[in-house]
Amino acid sequence: MKQHIEELKPTIDKVFNHLHKNPEVSWKEYETTEYLRTFLQSKGFDVQGFDDCPGLVAEVGEGSPCLALRTDMDALWQEVDGKFQANHSCGHDAHMSMGLGAILVLQKAGFPSKGKLKFIFQPAEEKGTGALKMIEKGVLDDVDYLYGVHLRPIQEIRDGEASPAICHGAARFLTGEILGEDAHGARPHLGQNAIEIGASLVNEIKSIHLDPMVPYTAKMTKFHAGSDSGNIIPGKASFSLDLRAQSNEVISALAEKIEVITESVSNIYGVKIPLETKVNVAAAEVDDEARRFMEQAIVDVLGESQTKEPIITSGGEDFHFYTLKKPNIKATMLGLGCDLQPGLHHPDMTFNQEAIYSGVEILARTLLHTLGEHKNGINVE
Template sequence: MDQLWLEKLYKELHEMAEVSFKEKKTTAYIASVLSKFDIRFQTFEHHTGLIAEVGSGNPVIGLRADIDALWQEVDGKMKANHSCGHDAHMTIGIGTLLTLKEKESQLKGTFRCLFQPAEEQGNGSLKVIEAGAVDDMETLFGIHLRPKDEIRFGKAAPSIRHGAAIFYEGKILSADAHGARPHQGVNAIDAGFAIQQRLNQIRLSPMTPHSVKMTKLLAGGNSPNIIPGNALFSLDLRAQTNHGLQQLKKEVSITLEAIKIMYQIEIEGDWIDYTPGAEVSTEAESILSLAIKDVLGEDNCEAPIITPGSDDFHFYTIERPQLKASMLALGADLTPGLHHPHMTFNLNCLKVGVEVLEKAVREVMNSSS
């Protein structure tokens, strides 16, 4: 696979960044590239994204390449921006398809690339699952560029063990009061602070990394002499395991009920954007490890990455437990960090990613024949 061609493809994808479930230009562009190389593909009926295949028969080995961008401020302007590496993931997915296409007659199975929308929204994978795209799949690989301080360029790890996450969007409901008569109402700001203080007192087993914090508290208006009775707030909950997140969620629910009783107020809200923690297949992880060592050398295969970040990739194994899955952590000298508006990385990792995934796909096919 030609490095310069991959870089050109990457730059074109980077420039057409689109947010979750609005990746229409991106979907059309990927389809046009695949058409040029006679790679069969199918777009999804009810949402953006597409699946592409080379080879035929069983086993079916997949790769998830997320296609959406973030909406963030870049140099004072709000815009869609690829600051999480999804443009690179798409490039590597297309490159892997083309590399396997060159010797398609020798393939002992089917390679299917899932160009998945809405990873940043946390539920795009569920739409792909609902469409039946992984029902006949045996093994699924993911890929994600990693920050420089985690893995350097020229190295890779055979799995990323993401944590689980969920968010709560809530409302504190009471009545406003006059600033001179605070006894006649409940200050929603006090209730909000009480929630935050209690959250800091939640303790789970220290063996399970976890955190819970308030990320938004909005109360009050333009009149400084009105004590606000209502407020909006958001909570961010994370744990390294799915069981740990469920424990944390239970403790937060108890906290909110206690604050309601203490202040005699109503608190309404919804749990949103749940993303499960990683459920890694040791078999898929082992295959990626072999591929990394083959391409980069024994010394450049790092230990699995453990991160409190989350990824909806893991819905695939939660919803389809028979699926063997693991995500490749690709060293890219990425800096200053993921989601930074000016994130950059070593573009030479694109070719490395293609080579490692090609090896992994062929290893699965050969071991199954």
Template sequence: MDPIQFIEAQRNTIFKTYHELHQLAEPSWKEEKTSRFLQQKLIDAGFTVQTFSGHYGFVANLQGENPEVIALRADMDALVQEVDGVVRPNHSCGHDAHSTMVLMSALSLCKTNIKFKHSVRFIFQPAEEVAGGALKMIEDGALKNVKFLGGVHLRPSFEVQYGKAAPVILHGSTTTIKGVIKGVPAHAARPEEGNNPIEAASLLIQAMKQIKLGSVGRYSIKMTELHSGEASNAIPENARFTFDLRSETNEGMELLIAKAQQTVQKIAELTETKIDTVIEEYSPAAVKNPDAIRLAESAILSILGEENLEVACVSPGAEDFHFYTLKNPHIFATMVGLGCDLTPGLHHPNMKFNQEALVYGTKILTKLLMEADQDNWS
């Protein structure tokens, strides 16, 4: 039995594994039970598992004929959001599905004793939702000797339809600018004695809208939070705000951040306020790798056929998977966009998808590794 046949025979196990992971749902940096569950499945199958101090990420290895590594990555954490009036961890971004597919791909290779020229690594990463897990895994050496890295992400129906897959997801770059405007408090009856930070915030919103970047692709900047004041008859001292920044390219994001910081400084000078800012939650944009995309196309064609191959999936969302190549540009990498009849959308508290996609998604990932093993990644 080859790995693809093995996966087909394990359909019920795939579904059961997904449901078990879905129930575990743990927030970023707290994926203890999820990590333990996945590790045990791999250890029982004969994998060597390497854990790290300070977080629950881990890697599982299959030794090949040479030390150069081809790898798959899965994310493990859930969002914390309100679901039916209760705030709790909730797998509305599909990380439980990603972990299921990468786990079952690993088991399909181990159980069928397929021989690889390259060593094979399965990377299970924490804290994708806070854009910190990939950087931590890089810091801890999870990408040592890795030449090829594949990933997968469920896609909404309006991006990739059920039964189809794209060989690359072109995520944009995203970050936030959080800040505090410090004004001068005063009684509302004597506004001339104060300096209203809310008025400064309103000018800041309008000034940010005027930012123009030129030909760097699509981009946006908009205020998503503004908090100030506690009393109806008093000018507050502070206003706290957040701007969401998005760009189609990393170059565009660098320029957008620079222009936003210049704008903040101008408004502070104009309004005679003090504005302190920090940049948080940065994720880089995807960078196309033609060789990795070619392999993913081949894997999708083999499993789903030419009629179900999408050219690419363009997403305004973000993914910390792209830190792996930003920090290691020599690595050939791509993330497969998996059509799965996902509605109403990622991060929606009631997100759902057709779980049959887990089966063909696992097959695509497994075939991708088999294809990658045939290449010389030097």
């Protein structure tokens, strides 16, 4: 397999350079989709696209088990050198390159005669809604094992190391409004002070107590009220809340507490406080068997000393909606060390691109190890 990867390095580099130079934001990845489609078709693969959204799926083989490798496609919209633009500062260009590399390596090595492989190129991970769309499209209906990959920052794991699981946390991002009446600064009893109401919300949210063994946070991240007139008590305001927890159960409990607090405060002050969930990201549900197959592949490629424990992070990934909505799927995500600095989502993020080749081999071997367990020992050399 290493010889196949050596032969494919120029192709993988060309793919990465193209994707890196042509980023597209969530739900706009149409040119990326067309590039991937054209590339895969030129290599002899049949691909399935979608009428109403970007993204595609390539399938190889048939029967059971069905294994899927998912990579994300979208870039972030952020300020880079004083100009707002699409920017691959989360490594999705590398993830797509690894997905394409894995399918090409397996093609060179010879696809297994039994079992189905799916290669999913998913849009809109950064919006937290792309995985749900793939589920809606039925892409995961026949999948038994699901694997993913994400570059990890140097603060978590070093270049040349890898982890067989990333334990992302759950997150919910809410927006709300306080709908009261303005009042003259001399007559506060004739209206409702949205700033005081916002302060009450903050204090009550800080008093939430849940299972202390599971990390969680809830905080107000934006609050806007009032105008340029300093003698008007503002009755209206808008705000945002950021909720995070390390498990899906605790994030649900946290959201319920927020709803109770909001309703109570609205009743006390006599105002309406509607809330809207903007983004909802599931926490990881790592399957031990899938993790074991990926750990075996990491040991094969990097060695046992470079194989690290699962990474626990409060960051989110919509990959985990697949297991939340399809509990029968056995899944895990590769955490790949690559000297990524200064951090994910930083506009000047850089990483060691040589790590892509290791990622390709680990992913390909993970798929073969999984099939080998079910098909009496497929050769992964």
